[in-house]
Structure formats: C-alpha cells, structure tokens
Amino acid sequence: MRRGGVKAVAPWVRTRLRAAPGPALALLVLVLLTSFLAAAFPRAVDAYEGEGLRHEVNAAPADRRVLQFTDEPEDEFAESAESAEGGADDSLQPERMAKAYRQILATLPEPLRVDAGQSAYGVRSVEPVRASDRWLPELEAGLPAFTLSTQAGVAEHSRLLSGRLPRAAGDGATVEGAVTATTAETLRIKVGSTVHAGPIAVRVTGIVQPLRPELGYWSYEPVLRTPALLYTGQPVPVAYWHGALLLDPGSAEALRALEDEPEPYWRIAPDLAGLTIGDLPQLRRTVASVESGPLRTRLRDGISPTLDAGTSLDEVLIGFDDIRAAIGPVVAVAAFGAGSVAVVVLLMAGGLSATRRHQELALLRSRGGSLRGLFGRLLAESVVVALPAAAGGCALALELLPHGRLLPALLASGAVALLACAALPLRAVFTHRTTRLHGGRDDVVRAKPSRRRLVAEVTLLVLAVAAVVTLRRRGTAPGEADELVSAAPVLVGIVAALVLVRLYPLPIRLLALPVARRRGAVGFLSLARAGRSPATTALPLLALLVALTTAAFGGSVLAGVDGARDRAALVSVGADARIAAMDALPKGLAQKVRKVPGVRDVVSLHLEPELDLRDSVTRSVTLVAAEPTAYARLARDTGLGEFAAGRLRQDSGALPALVTPDVAERLGSGEALIGPAGAMLTVRVAGVLTTTPAVPTGDFVLVDAARLPDRAPTALLVSGPDLSAPGLRTAVRSAGGDPTVALRSVERAGFTESPVQSGAERIYTVAAATGAGYAVLALLLSLLQAAPERTALLARLRTMGLTRGQSRRLLILESLPSTVLAAAGGALVGWTAIRLLAPGIDLGRLALAMQDGFATMGPVGLRPDPWSLLLPALAVVVIAAVVSAVQAWVAIRRMTTTELRVGDTR
Template sequence: MAPWVRTRLRAAPGAAGALALLVALTACLAAVFPRAVDHYEDAGLRHAVDRANPARTSVQLYAPQPDLLLPQHLREDAVRPETLARQYAKVLAAVPGPLGVDRGQSTYGARTTDHPETTDPWLPRPYGLPARVSLVAQQGLADHARVRAGRLPRTTGEVTATTPEVEAAVTAETARSLRIKAGSVIHVPGVDREPLAVRVTGIVAPRDPSGAFWSTQPLLRAPALVPLPGADPPKYWLGTLLLAPEAAPALLSTAGIPERYWQLAPAAGSLHAHETPRLKSAVASLEAGPGLRNVRTTAESLMQANTELDDVFTSYDRLRTGIAPLIAVAASGAGTVAAVVLLMAGGLAADRRRSELALLRARGASLRGLTARLVAETAVVALPAGALGLAAALLAVPAPRTGYALAAAAAVTAVACLALPLRAAAAHRAVRVHTDRADLTSTRPSRRRTIAELTLLVLAAGAVETLRRRGTSGSAGDQLVSLAPALVAVVAALALVRLHPLPLRALARPAGRLRGVVGHLSLARAGRTSVSAVLPLLALLTALTTAAFGGSVLAGVGEARDRAALLTVGADARIEAADTLPATLPDRIRRSPGVHDLVRVSIDHMARPQDGPSSVPLVGADLGTYAGLAARTGFGPFPERKLKATARADGGSDSDALPALASPATARTYGTRPFLVRLGDGNTVTVRIVLVRKQTPAVSGSQFLVVDRAGLSARAARPTALLLTGDRLNAADLRRATGAAATVQLRSEERDGYVDSPLQSGAERVYTAAVAAGAGYAVLALLLALLRTAPERVALLARLRTMGLTRAQGRRLLVLESLPQAALAATGGLLTGWATIHLLAPGIDLTTIALAAPQGSAGRTSLRTDPLSLTAPAATVLLLTVGVAAAQAWWSGRRGSVRELRAGDSR
C-alpha cells in the first residue's frame, strides 16, 4: 500500500496540496468555533461579576460576638487575629469547587454592627444630630492602603476589653467629611465602662477603591449621610474608624454590638461559563448547604453566610441561555456548508479519477482493497493537515477546554478521509469497462435518492415548525431546530437540481433555430453536465442561504439597537434641561457642525389630567418641525393640521379645547371629550384627544399627550428640550455649546451602550465569522466545480478553434455554458434565503443579543430580510463565474491549439 500512496502523491501533488489546505483550513475553523464561544462566554461571566458591586459578589460569613457568659479572656481570644486567621484558613478549605477565592481581596476581622452616637462636639452635625462611627479591625490594611498623613495604627502591649485607648486610621474621604485630622481623638460610648478613646494616627487612601477589600463594606472607604428613621430630612454622618487587627478585643466593651466576619471575594479569573451550574451549586452550598455545615463544624458553630453572587450567576446564565440558541443556528449552518464542500471535494476527485478506478476494477482490484488504498492515500494528506489546523486553533484562541475543539477537528479530518473512498466505492461496486454518460437532463433519480430527499423534506418541515412554535428561547441543545436554515437550503437545492433540466430542455429547441452556433452549443453543453454537479449546487445554495440568514441576523441586531436608541433619544441628539433652556441656546446649537434641523419642545412631566393622582407628560411642540421629525423617525407620524391650535371642535363648549395627540393608554383613560390638565406651574389647559399614536419622539412610555406649543401660555410654552437631526454630530461640540445649562444625549452613544456584555459582542463576531465562512465556502465550491471541468473545456475549445471558432465566440461559449448553473445557484440562493428568513422569523427573537435586557418600549426584535445580505453573495457567484470563464478562455487563447489538443487527449 505504501508504494501506491507514494506514487499517487507524486503523480498529483497539486491535488494533494489542495486537499491538505482545505482540510487544514476547515479543521482550524471547526476547532476555533467552540473555543471562541468558550472564550467570549468566560469573558461575559467575568464582566458580569466585575460589574456587580463587591457587596453583592463577595461571600460574607459572620458570627456574633462570643457568649457573654464565657470568661473574659476567652471572649477576647475569640476576636484576636490569630484565632480569626485559623478560622479563615478553615473557611477557605471548605469553599467547594469550582468557586475560586481571590485571596488578595479577601479578608477577615471584627466590626461593630450598631453605631452609637459619639460625644465629641467637634464632629460635624449638619442637621443637629451627632455623628456616629463604626469600628472595624480588618486584616490587611497595610497592603491595601497608602498613608497620606501620619502613620498606620498599631497596638502597645496586649489590648483587652478594658483598654482605655486604641489607635485608628481613616480614609481621606472620611477625614474630609468628618473634619478628622491625624491626632484627633474620638470617644465611642462603652458598656459598663468609660467611653473608648480612639486616636486617629493616620489618613490613608485605598490602593484599589473598587476592589472587594474596600467595597464589600462601602463605609470603609467613604462616610454616608444616613437619614434618621421616621425623620425627614434630618440626617447624621456615619463613618468608619480602621483599628489595628490586634485591637479587636477593645470592641467587646463598646455599645456597638461587635461581630466577627470573614469575607471571600470570588476570583474572576477562575470563573468559566460552562461551569455556571456548578458555580451556583457551590455558592448555594456555602450559603445554606453542606459547605456552610462544614464551616460550622470545623471553624465556628454560629457562623452565618450571605451573598448575592448566585443572583449574578443566574442573571448571566439567563443572558447566555438567550444567546446560545442563535449561536447554535449559526454553527449548524456553517458546519453544514463545510461538510458539503468537503463531500463535494471528495466527489469531484472520484469523478476525475473515474476512468483510472474503473480500469483498476476491470484488472481485478477488489472493492475492499481499492477503498483501503484510497483511505490510506487521503489519510496521509488529511491527518497531518487536520492536526496542523487543530494546533493553529489551539494557539489562536485561548480557552480552558480542548475536548470540543479536538472532536470538531477530528470530525473534519474523518469526513475528508472518507469522502473520496466512499464515493468511489459507491460508483464502482460493479465492474465496468465502459460507463454511459450520466447527463443531468437524461438521468432519472434513483428510488433511494427520492426516499432520502423526502426524508430530508420531512425533517426540514419539522424543524421549521418547531422553531416557529417554540422559538430560539426553547431550542437550546435541540440540534434539529438549530439545523432548520441549513435543512431548508438543502431541500431547496435538491428541488432545484430536479427542476434544472426543465428550462434547459425548453431553451434548447428555440436556440437550435438561431443562426449562430454559440447559443445552441452552450445550452447543449450545459444540459449534458454530469450529475456530479449536484454537490456543487448543493454547496453553493447552502452557503448562500447561510450567508443570507447570518447577514440578516446581524442587520436585525443593528436595526434593533438603532431603533431602541432612537426611541430613547427621540432624534439623533437630545438636549434637555430640568427647567427651561436659555433663550440663546437654540441659535448656538443650530450653528454647531453637523446639525441639520432642530425641534423645540416643552415637556411638562408633572401635568395631571383632571387633577388625578397620576401625571401624564404633556409635550408642547412646534407642529411643523415636530411632525417632520415624527415622520422621519417613524414614531407616530401625524398630519400637522389636525393639531393646530386654531383648529376647533364642532362648537359649543368644546371650542376652547386644544387638539391633542395621545398614547393608546391615555386615550382609553380620558376618552375624546375635553378634559382639564393641570400643569406643573399650577396653570390649567383644556385638551381634547383627536389622534392616537403608540409612540412619539419627545417622550417614551405608555402615557403622553402632545399639543401645539402655540396654544399654551408663554410660561408653559418655554422650551425644555431640543431634538436635533444631523449627520456625524459631535458630542464634545454640543456639550461645549450647551455648557452646564442642560444635558446632552446622543443616539450613537446610547446605541453603543446596548453592547453591555462580551457575550453580545462575542456572539456578533461569531455570526460575522459564520457569514464570512459561508460566503468563502460558496466561492470555494464554485472554484472547485469550475476547476474540475477546466481541462475538458480547454480541450473542447481547442478542437472548436480548429473548425473555425473565433476567440470571441470561444469566450462567449465558456461564459454561456457556465451561466445556467451559476444563475440557478444565485437565484435559488436568493429565493431560498428570503424564504428561510420569512419562514423562521416568527421563532427568531434577537432582543437578547441586540439589547442584553429587553426594552419594553422597543418591543420584540424579529428577524427581517436584509437586501444586501441576500443579493451580495448571489451577485458574487455570478460575477465570479463569468470572470473565471472569461479568464479561462483568454488563457487558452494564448496557447497553441495543438498543445491544448494533446493536453486534452492526455487527460
């Protein structure tokens, strides 16, 4: 077998190199996909944990102060750093995997849970209430703080519950707010003793203010003005004094009700998305399960735990679950295209070597032996190429798991190794010396092929119906549903292959009556195409449909973000003030670069119809420009004349009512009769609803009224917001022109804010890669099909030139011969893509991937056709076909006919 393999590789090095390149590229893409998904899902999980407040994500374990009935020295020993450190080590050992602990941000100590009033008159009292302090003896202060003034606190000798004075430090923010300086002494009330004197020896600044060490207990970093229960607005200052860990026993004699605590910060770098269920189980175990029981047994029997980390994991998992089915659809489509191209490459190789293999069978080669030799021949090329593609994927994308990548690369390599041998075995089961030409227009499909096609049709119909009923939200892990777009493309391709001969037969007869020979000959050649053209057509149609579907998903995501941002802002930019805008501001803004139009509106958010308990935003607008803005944005366009303040009702008591545009909810509540609206400034206006629209640019929400600003009083009509329309608006220029008079909000900034997680951006990149892969494999399938028939075409062209065919006629012949299949694939791909999108649109919801969190006013984001995604791949196929045929004709014209004839004969 080895001599056979060496001979074949030497005889066709180009074919072997092309196969190796195809396998390496496909294996690399297949192996990269699961690693890319793991990579962006892990990044999304870490992003979710990092964005959450450490007070939520840290696991806080705490225990009350030692029993008051214990001897005093035992109570003091229980809060000393040595005892807490031993318990901390046992807590760390009890944390169940895969939850990791960031030991650099985790800590332990003792603190007061009640905050008694201080007796020092020099501390600030903004509402006449004395300040209060929290005493915290937390381990690791020296490693997490920089000394701004003075020094860190320390102890002299052994501190006990009766120690009269201890040292402490405060943060710079606490010192500034409470007017504390190095050397200040604060007295904390005690229990059965004199107040504890706390001398501030240093002012410190956190090295990492947002880290868990400082932010798990926010009071450590900054003081707070706390409202007194039942009092409005009296508040008192509450700050934290940071004691040395060795001074913790002094807390036992204060009125602060001390407790011991151990806080564990999760190590974000050790979090992996595929372990989310285990992570939630680990947190639950530590919070109220076996983990907590283990801690109570080994460390402290009264220990309790509290955290919201499991809620963070649940929120992330909900987002991940909403995006994963869409990614499965993209993966299934791209994988189907790659598999079809690999099978097509094997089928074309078997068709190219048909005579060789038939001769070997005629000379006595067994089918098993021939198949084994072909497997060895392809394996020698495919196995190293697959390994190379896998290695490139492992190096290109870091990820914790390699199993899925290895399986994907192995599957690609297996398909590449078996495509040629199995196709050859099927074609040469019987020994034949001569085989009839299998023309597309004359060969009837076999019964087995018909059954296989009907089976695919049933599967595709079931997948489409399931996806339409359940949607992507319920199809995670359902491979049949994920394959719906690819199955629709495959069924459409098989249907087009069956219908392909009909137009060729219909055109052949009238073309035969034409004077020229090129048209009739090109149709005859196209009609005598081998049935092996089924796989290229299948590959082309599947790739084009996948590219169109993926492109429409990306376009739908972008459109959803644009619409949600436009609905939030109301225009390309919005300038809004809490009260009224300066009179000169509209003119300044109108002169800003990029501003095309400006709409002035007055928005009264405190307007109350019929003096009711609930307010309804009342918008007073310049109707001419506002109606144009509503028409441009598509948010409740309306005829301007209907709301003109001069327009009146039919007479009587209705004549003074302002015509108003209202939301459906407002219209249902107040009807069409005139009603009184009390404005925020105390004045009233009578309005009558004449138009109902679901949305309007100036405000979002389910309740609003829009009236002509000219019908309001001068005070009520003063503009409070400007809605700007323009291209390339510059946020810095607008904010510079506005100054501190109002806030500036741009639609582009709002849109960027919807990409809230690496999950979204990662999923978009995967879809973009799937679209690019689909388009690339479509081009590859077309090139493989054209290159397979290139020698035969060149030889035919050389023979016809000896009979008087000109170069221009030869060029037209090759182009016209290639166009039927390319036009069929392009048209079929366009129609199939359009049909697939419309069939599956009811079950595809892009809201999660587009906005991360549903925007109630924006509604559900459904899949829509994107003209560019439909037409661009199809047009590329046509242009590439014509270009390759023209280039082939030009190249053959540069070579002599005798040489081409000999080359064709040798083939």
C-alpha cells in the same frame, strides 16, 4: 490487493504521490485549512464566552460578586467562663477572626479562586448608630449615623493623609478610629475630634485616602469610603448623613456595648483572572455548595455552628448563562451553514479526484482488482496526505487560540480528517462497484433518481419541516433551542437544493425549444451541454444554496441587531443628542448649539418629570411643553409618535394635549386640572400617542409651549447624524451652568460593550464568510471537474470552424444555467427562510445583552437585508462567468490535436 505474493500498497502510495504531486498538495492545503477552521471554531466560541463571563462578573457591583460569611458572636459571659476553664479565645478577637479567614480560604475549592488583596474581614455594627455631637452637620432628619467597623487591612489599602492609624482600645468607653478623606470633608471631622456614637466614644486619630476605592475592599460596603444619605420612614421621608468610623481590629470587643450585637464578617472576593467558560458549571456548583451545601456544613463544623453564607454571584452567573443560551443558537446557525458547505467541498474534492482517475481505476478493476484492494490503496493515499494536514491545522488552531476546551477542537479536526480520508475511496468504490467498459449517460436530464434517493429526500424534508415548526413554536429562548432548531436554515437550503435539482431539467428543455430554431450554434450547444452536465451537479448546487441561505440569514441577523441597537439608542436619547438640566437651561444655549457643525435642527423643551394629575395613581407622568411645528417634525424624522402640529394649537380655553393611553384613561374625555397648586393647568385630551421623542418609554402629557410662557426650556433635542460631539460639548460648556449632554452615538456604542455580543458577531461574520468562500471553491471544483471534457469539445468545434469569441461565449453560456439557478434560488430560499424563521428568533439578547431597560421595545426579530440577498447571488454569477472565460482562454491557447481524445465518453 497482492501481485506475486508481495504487498503493493506502500510502493503504490509512493509512486502515486510522486506522479501527481499537484492534486496531493491541493488536498493537503484544503484539509489543513478546513481542519484549522473546524478546530478554531469551538476554541473561539470558548474564548469569547470566557471573556464575556469574566466581563459580566467583573462589571457586577462588588456586593453582587463577593461571598460574605457572617456569624453570631458568642455570649461574652459564657465565653469568659470558657476562657477561664482553658477554652477558646473570645469570638471577636483578631486572632480568631484571622484564623477563620484562613480556614475559609483553605476550604474554597477551584475554580472559586480567591483575590486575597480585595477580600476583607472584621466586625461591624449591624445598624448605623446615631451620633450625639452637635458640631456634626445636620440634615432635615437630624445628626449623622455611623457604621463602626474593625475591618482588617486598612493600612494596606489606604494612604495616611494626616495623624496616625488607630490602635487597640485601652478600655470599652473610648476607642480610637480613622475616617476617609471624603468622610472627613463631608462630615467636618478632623484629627483629634471625638465622635460619640451611642455609648461608644471614638477619638479620630487619622485621616486616610483609599487606594483603588472602586475595587471590592472598599466597594462592598461603600459607606466605609464615602458617606451616603439615609432616609427616615413614611409618611414623609427625610434625609440624614450616614458615615463610617474605622476602628482597630483589637477594638472589636468594644462594639458589644451597642444596643444591637455586632456582626463578625468575612468577605471573600473571587479572582476571575483565569476563569474560563469550562469552569462555569463547577463554579455554579461550588457557589451553591457554599450557600447551602457540603462546603457550608464543613465551614460550620470548623468555624462556628452559626456561620452563615450569602452571595449574589449565583444570580450573576445565571444571568450570563441566559445570555449565552440565547445567543448560542443564533451563532450555531452560521456554524451549521459553514460546516455543511465545507463537508460538500471535501466530498467534491474526493469526487474530482475520482473522476480524474476514472480510466485508471476502471483499468484496475478490469484486470481483476478487488473493491477491498482498491479501497485500501486509495485510503492509504488519502491518509498519507490528510492526517498530517488535519493534525497541522489542529495544532495551528491550538497555538493561535490557546484558551478553550481541547476535546471539541480535537473531535472537529478528527471529523475533517475522517471525511477527507474517506471521500476518495468511498466515491471510487461506489462508482466502480461493477466492472463495465463504458458507462451510460448520467446527466441531469436523463438521470432517474432512485428510490433510496427519494427516501433520503423525504427524510430531509420531514426534518426541515420539523425544525421550522419547532423554531416557530419554541423559539431560541434559553433552555428551548437545540441542534435541530439551529440547523433549520441549513435544512431549508438543502431541501431547496434537492427540489431545484429535480426541477432543473424543465427550464433547460423549455429554453432549448426556441433556441434550437435560431440561427447559430452557440446558444443551442450551451443549453445542450448544460443539460448533459453530470447528475453530481447536485453537490455544487447544494453548496451554493446552503452558503447563500446562510449569508442571507447572517445578513438578516446583523441587520436586525444593528436596527435594534439604533432603535434602542434613539429611545434612550430621543434624538441624535439631548442637552438637559435640572432647572432652566442657560440663556442663548440653543443659538450656540445651532452653530455647531453638523447640527440640522434644535428643539427646545420644558420638562416636568413629576406631573401631578391630581388623582390617587402614583405612576410618574412627565409634562412636555414644546413648539408644535418643530417638535412634530422631530417626531416624524425619528419615528417616535408622529402627529400633526395643528392638534396642539388653540388660542383660548383648555390646553389641547397629546397623552399616552394610560394618561388618557386617567384624565377622561372632558377638561381636567393637572399640576401642583399655584401652577395648575386645564387640559383636555386631543389625541393619544404611545411614545414621543422627549419621553420615549414613559407616560407624558404633551402641550404647546407657547401657552406656558412662564416655563423656561429645560432640555434641547438636537438632530444631525453627523454633528460634532466635541463642538457640542464645547458650546454647552461655554454657555455656563451644568447641563448634561447625551449622544445617541455614545449610547449606541454602549450596546456592544459585552464580549459575548462582539465575539458572537465576529464568529457569525467569519463563519458566514467561510461558508461563502467554500461555496466559491465548490463552484471552482465543479468547473475544474468538467475542464478536460470542455477542452476536448472546444478542440473538436475549433476544427469545425468555431471562432475564438464563439468558444468563449459557449463556455460562459454553458455555466450560466446552473449558476443563475443557484443564485436566484439562493436569494429566494434565503428570503423564504428568513420569513419562515423570523417569528421564532428573538435577537434581543444578541443586540442588547444585559441592557434591561428596553423590554418595552418588544422582540427584536429578523428582517431581510437586500444586500445580503442580492450581492452574494450576483457574485456567484460573476465568478462563474469569469472562471469560464479564463478556462476558454487557457484551452484555446494550449489546444493541440491530442486534446481530441481527452474526456471522450463516446
């Protein structure tokens, strides 16, 4: 817009900001906060997912995360001929092995960084070689077997305890070697001992202590540091020791004397310190290329045509990706909810500013101002405030969350800035698209929705139905969820808000009829004012309903996760604590445990894990012998297989037994002999249980311990939610023996070790709280928008004799219809959304992550949480009442005769 040929945009902006700094400052703070949250969300998700990726890979066993390259040694006669002709050195020589190692390191690209300190290479015997020295300890299967290894770097990864490190072999018959301290102690090897492993004699020159034995150098092949038991084949497996002899790399040629060809190997440990979630796709491609792709071809061309590569790292990455894909849609629900409410608040902020300046903008239009000029002026005002605020919020998020992808954060902040800049000018242009002196009534009772609004509402309804149906049919399994599915709760809340806006006039009219007949004007005036609230009430109602639905859904998610973890911990332990021993428990232990603070009950059990049912089925069955009354009480309290104690009691004849369905089928309906020879029992099936506290997830036979007096207790199940864990362990230690103590609380804490779980829960909680905060802000904005008109109303009514108390009640009662409607509707919609979406959402991955032992628990579903449904709804009503009371107090204190013209819409 021009006046006198001079552009007036810049002076307009400066003048407006100086004239009204308060609204500009409020917009700056709102945009700054919203931009920060929008940019921080994807960065926070990337941060916890990256931490989870590093955790899962580091937590995997060394043999699952290391890349191993192996080769076939060249024939020694052909190699000798090549050497005589000036060809390559021998394939097992240290120089060639080191050169191949350096070439592998140089070939592996980012993000597959190498931890050189835990990587290793050498030559090893493929099969363990039996020793022939009778002074070695023998087990049932005979003398120990040894793996002979020339792994490089033993000196750097160990501390010499006695003797010296081995040197290169002088001849092929006798070589020098070293053993770890554990190997020396277990197999009775000393410095100077000679071990004859097949055709090779190894003279032990030193004993070493591994440094950081839990890391990859020693853990990929654990036998290098710790002897293990090997077993012969069927029909009766028997054990023998398996150890390792550490040779000098220069002795690799001596391994050719073994019956099987030795194996050159290079084990590359990945360095995950700087790994981020953004590196995951490229990391998967790199691992696949190393196993069977271009990188493998390049290594074969440079090192050996028979070089082979293998790793289980790809399986670890796939497992993590499955968890991430399962948790992501659940977290996205909170993001959609909080984002939707934030969008509504930004729109309301623009609407509040447009309403506050309605007369000013109407005057500009009446004096010939064009819509384009009006849009440009208001856009310039908004840009001057919103763009720096959005940039500041984004910069703050990037500073506080340094890890994560940059582009999503920039796009999110950019979207906030665009919406903040466009809200005011678009609302003003829409309102003032035609010039008129006075507008008609635009309230929820008189307003008639347009056809375009009907089309938009039907479209949203179709999307919500499609999202709910898709979610119920496909669920949130990895690879199945998408944005429409994650937006299902939000869409349900939006549709409910639109329905409530259409139904809102009906209860207002119904309530107005009886109130109009009552004495006193406050009730009638409050309902009349509520009915004349502007049609834009849909925005705060939408914000409240979406926020309440998201909060209810979030509470259901967290309640379902907590319930699943509590259940899994109970299934793992069977009670609040379990004390068990391989043989009989120490005498008097049960009495000592009962004296531990917090212990409520103790049940003694006799368990036989490998009960013989004397049939051809090999599936394991556990015998459980317990005192019926105490054990039945425990089963009832835990909810694991409740039964009547009398079903196990019988003075003579076959023992009545409660068994699992599979065992009942194997035993039949009559009497059956079970157990090994010399300890056989005659039992009959007295009932079927699917689970029991002592054996929550396996097959069992439960009998009365009084009928088995020769069976001593082997386990105690302890009840007491507040029992003292240190006191319990002290009581067990004081009783002697070596019983193990398992606590339900410890098991419960173990389900939240994964950063993916804890990070997702934090993100969900923060997002739900953010949505609730924006909903409260939307409620405040809606009340502020009506503040001038309310003040003018009170000024008129005060001149007509309205008392202070009646003024306060009027404003409070005026805000209650829409607020109560939003609160009740939000609780109802939240409950409905949970019931609708529960069949399609499995929270098992979020609750238990990588815990694979609880598949028998079935899907972990949503369940309504009363606190999440009712508390936010009540909070909305209370906040609205408090704000209205404060508005009334301020209006009464500052009321003057000038207020009689404020907000006058005639």
